Amino acid sequence: MNDEPIEDLRYLKLLSKRYPSIQKASAEIINLSAILELPKGTEHFVSDIHGEYEAFSHVLRNGSGSIKRRIEEVFQYTLGEQEKKNLATLIYYPDKKLPIILKDVDNPKEWYRKTLFQMIKLCRVYSSKYTRSKVRKALPKDFDYIIEELLHEQESTKNRQQYYSSIISTIIETDRAGAFIKALAYLIQRLTISRLHVIGDVYDRGPGAHVIMDELMDYHAVDFQWGNHDIVWMGAAAGSEACIANVIRVSLRYANMETVENGYAISMLPLVSLAVDVYGDDPCDIFRPKEVEDEFTEQEQLMMARMQKAISVMQFKLEGQIIKRRPQFQMKDRLLLDKINHENGTITIKGKTYPMKDTNFPTIDPDDPYKLSPEEESVMERLSLSFKNSERLQKHVRFLFAKGSMYLVKNNNLLYHGCIPMKPNGVLKHFTFGKDGYGPKDFMDRLDRLSRQGYFANDDLKKKQYGMDTMWYLWTGSQSPLFGKDKMATFERYFIADEATHMENMNPYYDYRTDVGVASQILQEFGVDPEKGHILNGHVPVKVKKGESPVKAKGKLLVIDGGFAKAYQDKTGIAGYTLIYNSWGLLLAAHQPFQSTEMAIEEEIDIHSQTRILEQRMNRIRIADTDTGDEIRSEIEDLKALLKAYRSGAIKEA
Incomplete structure (x- = not known):
């Protein structure tokens, strides 16, 4: 020694x-x-939540059906179907369900006694997978000693029956049974899942991204693999003006300002003023918000259209500035404002001239089309300050940086949101920066580092700007692993009628990800054993109604974006996939659309989920594995x- x-x-x-x-x-x-x-703890994988707070929260509470399956196993022969439904709903929503149940109970004390026994029995099953120390840390402080006693007491032992029964009776007699049931319900939820993996895209489309982030910050163990819709919000929080413009434009396009205005208290008044002053006489027909129902008046929709046009023009200018100062992004083909012929209302792209659907551009200077007007500069400065000073947004984004990354390797699973960039022949793409070469893993590590630099490097503005520009590139760049397309044809969809210009070609990865050899190459690149490992992927919804399967490359690659967002459900036919990896293997859950929290509580209408066993081990997976x-x-x-x-x-x- x-x-x-x-x-x-x-x-x-x-x-x-x-x-x-x-x-x-x-x-x-x-x-x-x-x-x-x-036994290894149960891992829960979700992806592409897109602001759908109610559906996500329900899936989180029921562990993608894990709690219901456990109730069925434990009480298969002792409880009826309605009793099992009651118990499941009580565990999911104890605060709201308990008073509803008690309204119809003739003997509350007897109901409390029976329910406490049932929930303690479930707690014992779940806690058996953990050390006493870990369970103790999870216990609610108000009842930690009592719950610990009940979890480790054997009421069937003759000389302990009275002791056990006395604890339950005293809980009821002291009028603490309701609070105790709530504590046990949340403990069951916590013990059901050991770790939650969010494989990208908490933000956009649905109204509750900020609420989801609050809930995730309170979750006991979670990690993120950033999605393209997350990174653009992260860039906006850092102060990237191009990212801010994109965030606001997307929110206006889908008439969803809940997260921006109410969630993060970011005032749109500067943009409203600009829209009224500059586009007050413009009908802005092509900027009418999508998927609008009856909740908005005609005047409100017109105002959102004008705001959307104002921020879109600013976005195209700001993006052009990035493309010009970052030639390494190789995005010159996305410089379109200087291709407009303002006199005859046309635009020439790749040698072909197209008429434009909208030719009213009062803030574009044909001699310097990518320069913001003084009014636009003022608006962007105020919006940038609002994003950077939003305390709740900054808290959420710091959490995304602390718990998140471009990819994650965990227990022989490789998790990433979008794609691994490939060449048309299916070969993994390599990149060169200066004299240094980067394989796919090194490239993603570099992008991860630059993104953090864009948020945290406040003492070096040059580095910070490069990092912020990188976050914008990750949102829209042709080789972005988070985006996965050759372009984002936002300009063309707005201004050009010819749909051929709207085409966004997917990275070759999406053609080759069904190939076992390609999946094995990717796993090897990230240090995962191809014989044991899996790729878990999101980003592109699985079109189940067209016969597409989420299981690809003979089970080596699993896509768990099935369409949490309501906007995608017409295309997918379902409402999201989630994955469970427990000590016996992998289970894929396909969920039908969620009705509402109220219906789940009052009518006990759970998300209907079909669970498919993908892999089942003969021998239980231990923590040692x-x-x-x-x-x-x-x-x-x-x-x-x-x-x-x-x-x-x-x-x-x-």
Whole structure:
């Protein structure tokens, strides 16, 4: 031990502060070795939530049907179908469901007693997968001691029956049964899922992205793989004017200003003033918001159209500025404002001239088309300040940076939102920056670092600007792993009638991701064993109604975007896929559209989900078989080295 390198000895001395004796180090080795034999925790994978708060919250509460399946297993022969529904709904929504149930109960004390027994039984099943220490940390503080006693009491043991029964009776007699049931319900929800993985796109389309982010910040264990709709909001929060313009334009296009205005308290008054002053006489027909129902008056829709036109023109100018200062983005083909012939109302793209559907551009200077007018500059400056000063938005975006990344490798699964850029022949694309070459993994690592730089590098404005421009590129760039198309044809869809110009070609990845060999190459690139690993992907909704399957490359690649957002459900035919990876294998859940929280509570109409077993193990997966197991084994080796140091005299016990 005396010959051990000084670096190792220094580390062991630091470790000895935590385990200051042979006894404590030995006890921890025993504890960690036992943990390795526990079943792996259940992982829950979701993607492309797109602001649909109610449906997402329900899926989160029911663990994609995990709780319902467990109730069926535990109470298969002791509860009727209606009783099982009641219990499930009570666990999902204890605060709202409990008073509804009690209205129709003749003997509340007896109902409390029966329900408490049922929920404690469920808690015992879930807690058996965890150490007592981990369960203890999850317990609600008001009832931690009592719940711990009940979880580890065996009421069937003759000399403990009275003790157990007395606890339940006292909870009821002291009028704490309702609060206790709520505490148990939330504990069951928490113990059902060990970790939640969000594979991109919390934002846009639906009205509740900010509410979803609040809920995720309170979740016990979560990670993100950023989506293109997330990164544009992250860029906006950093202060990227091009990202801000895109965020506002998309919100106006779908008449969804809830997150911007009410969620993040960002005032649209500067944009309203500009829209009235500059486009007050413009009908803005092509900018009418999409998917508008009866909640908006004609005047409100007209105002949103004018605001959308104002911010769209600003967006095209700001994007042009980025393209000009970043030639490495290779996006010169997206410089379109200088291709407009203002005299005859046409635009020439790739040698072909098209008539334009709208030719009223009072703020565009033909001699300098990408320069903001003084009025536009003033508006953008005020909007930028609002985004940067929104406390709630900044809190959410910091959380996305802290818990998120471009991709994640976890337990032989590779998670990413969009694609791995490929050449037309299916070869993984490599990139060169300066003298350095980047494979797909290195490229994504670089983009991850630059995005963080765009948000955090406030002491170096040059680096910050490059980072913010990179976040915009990730939203719309032709080689962006988050976007996955050759262009975002926003300008063409607005201004050119010829639909051939609207075409956005998907990256070749989407043609080749069904190929087992290509999936294996991708897994190898990211250090995952192709024989054991899976790719978990979102971004492009699976068109189930057209016969498309979410399972690709013979099960090596799984797409779990089935259309959470209502806007996609006509195309997909379902309302989202989610994935469960428990200690027995992989289960894919396909969800039907969610009616409403009220109907789920009052009428017990759960999301109808079809669960498909993708992989089932004969032997249960243990923590020893996971990444956590690798970390624990490493800790055990360190502790064994510490024991050796104690016993050799290299380090003294405290």
